[in-house]
Amino acid sequence: MSIRTIFLATTTVAALALGGCTATMAREAPQAAMTAPAPKRAKNVILFIGDGMGISTVTAARIYAGQKLGHTGEEYVLPFETFDHVALVKTYNSNAQVPDSAGTASAMNTGVKTNIGMLGYGPEAKNGDCRSGAGHELPLVSEEAKKHGLALGIVSTARITHATPAAVYSRSVNRDWEADVAIPETQRDLGCRDIAEQLMAKPFDVALGGGRAAFYGKAGGGQRLDPAANLPAAWVKATGGTYVESTAALAAAPKGKPVFGLFSPSHMTYTVDRKADSSEPTLTQMTQAAVSRLGTDPDGYYLMVESGRIDHGHHAGQAGYALEEAVEFAHAIQWAIDNTNPEETLILVTADHSHVFTMSGYPRRGNDILGLVVPPEGGGEDGGSGDGPTLASDGKPYTTLGYANGPGAVPMNTEGGRPMPETGVHAHQQSLVPTGAETHGGEDVALYANGPGAERVKGVMEQNLIYNVIRAAFGWMSM
Numbered sequence: 001m002s003i004r005t006i007f008l009a010t011t012t013v014a015a016l017a018l019g020g021c022t023a024t025m026a027r028e029a030p031q032a033a034m035t036a037p038a039p040k041r042a043k044n045v046i047l048f049i050g051d052g053m054g055i056s057t058v059t060a061a062r063i064y065a066g067q068k069l070g071h072t073g074e075e076y077v078l079p080f081e082t083f084d085h086v087a088l089v090k091t092y093n094s095n096a097q098v099p100d101s102a103g104t105a106s107a108m109n110t111g112v113k114t115n116i117g118m119l120g121y122g123p124e125a126k127n128g129d130c131r132s133g134a135g136h137e138l139p140l141v142s143e144e145a146k147k148h149g150l151a152l153g154i155v156s157t158a159r160i161t162h163a164t165p166a167a168v169y170s171r172s173v174n175r176d177w178e179a180d181v182a183i184p185e186t187q188r189d190l191g192c193r194d195i196a197e198q199l200m201a202k203p204f205d206v207a208l209g210g211g212r213a214a215f216y217g218k219a220g221g222g223q224r225l226d227p228a229a230n231l232p233a234a235w236v237k238a239t240g241g242t243y244v245e246s247t248a249a250l251a252a253a254p255k256g257k258p259v260f261g262l263f264s265p266s267h268m269t270y271t272v273d274r275k276a277d278s279s280e281p282t283l284t285q286m287t288q289a290a291v292s293r294l295g296t297d298p299d300g301y302y303l304m305v306e307s308g309r310i311d312h313g314h315h316a317g318q319a320g321y322a323l324e325e326a327v328e329f330a331h332a333i334q335w336a337i338d339n340t341n342p343e344e345t346l347i348l349v350t351a352d353h354s355h356v357f358t359m360s361g362y363p364r365r366g367n368d369i370l371g372l373v374v375p376p377e378g379g380g381e382d383g384g385s386g387d388g389p390t391l392a393s394d395g396k397p398y399t400t401l402g403y404a405n406g407p408g409a410v411p412m413n414t415e416g417g418r419p420m421p422e423t424g425v426h427a428h429q430q431s432l433v434p435t436g437a438e439t440h441g442g443e444d445v446a447l448y449a450n451g452p453g454a455e456r457v458k459g460v461m462e463q464n465l466i467y468n469v470i471r472a473a474f475g476w477m478s479m
Contacts, residue, residue: 042452042473043300043344046291046336047108047466048080050329051101051164052311052322054354054445060319060401061326063369068327072366079334080349083450085457089466090444091353094123098442101311102175104352104463105167109304110138111467119163119195120171128174128184130192141470142168142202142302148474151205151301153290157268157283157325158308159211161195164352168304170198179214180225196224200235205301206293208250208286209308210264221265235260246279250289259293261286270309271324272425283307287332291339300344302470305332314355315437317406320370320425322357337450346451346473348466354441356404361390363400371423372397394418403431406438 050057058078066076093103096116106114115123122136142152156165161178172195177183180194196214199207216222217229224231232243241258244250253259263280274280281289287305294301307329313322333349340347361373372389389397399421402408408431410418421430431438447466449457453473472479 039455039472040343040452041475042346044295044303044340045301045346045453045470045473046303046305046340046348047470048329048333048336048347048349049105049108049164049304049306050310050326050349050351051158051306051308052314052353052355052440053307053326053329053351054357054441054443056357056359057310057314057322057326057351057355058446060357060359060369061323061330064323065327065330067366067369073369074365078330079337080330080347080448080450083347083349083448083454085449085454087447087449087457088444088460089350089447089463090460091463092442098440099353100175100440101163101352102167105164106138107462107464108350108352108466109141109167111141111464111471112138113462113464114138117175118173119167119175121173125173128187130173130187130190133171133173133192137171140169140171141467142204144471144476145302145474146203148476149299150474151294151297151299152203153206153294153301153303154204154209155206155283155286155290155304156209156306156308157286158209158306158312159214159267160199160207160209160262161211161214162209162267162308164306164308165209165304166195166199169202169204170195172198178211179223181223196231200231204260205258205297206290206303208259208261208263208281208290210262210266210268212245212262213265215262232260232262247281247285248279250281250285255293255296259289267309267312270313270321271328272321282331283328284332284335288335288339291336295340300474305336307332311355314357314403315406315439317403317408317428317431317438318426319357319401319429320427322355323369324425342451344452346449346453346470348447348449348457348469350447350466351445354443354445356406356439356441358402358404359400360402361398361400363390367400368423369400370425370427371399372421373400392418396420399423399427399429402429403438405433405435406431407434407436409434 062076063073066073091099093099093116094113100116102119103114103116117127121133125136126132154165154168163175178195213222215231217224218227242253244261310322310325363373364376408428456469468479471477
């Protein structure tokens with residue numbers, strides 16, 4: 001019996017049991033059942049995903065954002081932390097204890113936990129095997145939204161074909177098949193389409209992010225097999241939409257028509273590395289453009305906004321990069337809060353997974369979150385004097401933020417021992433286990449909700465139930 005079959009069977013049994021309880025309650029108190037108000041439906045749903053924004057990242061980002069404003073930081077409140085409804089979300093994939101973004105984002109967009117590294121296919125499909133996906137295609141909430149006449153938007157600071165945004169609109173037995181060149185020759189003629197091609201076939205209204213290379217051939221500076229390939233030009237011809245590559249062009253794009261924006265060859269520039277004259281829009285600017293355009297649809301919209309580079313900063317072992325992305329993510333969320341009607345728009349804020357990112361030591365209140373651990377006056381629990389940075393047993397200081405693994409691993413059995421730690425926004429934090437890139441963490445992440453249907457977010461939830469929260473908010477199912 002498949003995992004999906006077991007899941008469906010379990011859900012059916014639970015529904016029958018719940019139905020029996022409901023029937024009994026109705027016989028005992030018919031008036032209460034008759035007068036209970038119907039849940040308010042959402043016209044719009046915005047799903048904000050901070051890629052890799054685990055609980056420790058939220059805490060560190062809160063402190064960092066506050067310190068950027070001149071506060072001690074600990075007391076600061078991020079915009080989504082004011083939401084009344086919060087849950088913990090279990091992130092494991094159907095075949096992995098610690099997940100990846102393809103499986104986690106697919107769970108949110110399909111309602112089924114899937115295998116690591118795969119998009120939009122049930123766990124019966126095999127990674128990299130095109131034919132294995134046949135018959136195991138999962139429904140996508142974006143497709144259901146279009147069937148109901150809603151507008152569709154996809155925004156990311158990563159490549160628009162990267163795992164999290166791709167989960168909104170595509171199905172692929174391998175998340176790396178972003179362009180046709182990435183599909184192995186043995187799989188190319190078996191019916192699977194690359195992710196970029198799938199996006200061009202979807203009836204989206206707004207799609208903004210990085211990743212131009214997957215849409216062009218060599219002549220256009222891309223990587224597609226056909227040197228002359230120009231998927232954006234073909235999309236414009238087919239849809240009458242507008243293709244843009246800069247903030248100015250995005251602002252000038254005609255209203256009332258689809259807009260497709262690719263602002264960099266690969267991922268968009270880190271917030272830390274942005275220049276004042278950058279032609280790339282910020283995540284807040286892309287969110288503003290998406291909400292403003294989608295909001296004109298009288299039937300409503302479904303929008304996914306991803307801060308993709310929080311994840312990349314962590315993988316590089318650079319907490320400052322990740323936290324700057326998280327602060328910009330918070331700005332985008334604040335804009336959405338301020339410019340949507342909470343009576344008709346459900347805003348969900350979550351992460352797809354966490355990272356092995358830690359806050360440690362006993363630093364004093366207001367201590368630089370990107371600096372060395374300095375204990376409170378009078379000393380900390382570990383006996384630090386408070387006269388300077390706390391010293392580890394090797395006689396050297398250490399930073400509040402660190403990683404369990406990653407490129408910042410401390411060399412073992414080398415002369416001189418552990419090097420002095422770096423500090424500041426560009427620092428590479430030290431880690432324990434040496435790996436080429438820091439890895440994801442497997443602990444639960446938070447889900448924050450505000451607006452119609454937010455009351456369904458509570459307790460400890462399976463990640464795939466976020467799909468049900470969205471569908472129930474739109475009134476497509478009961479929950």
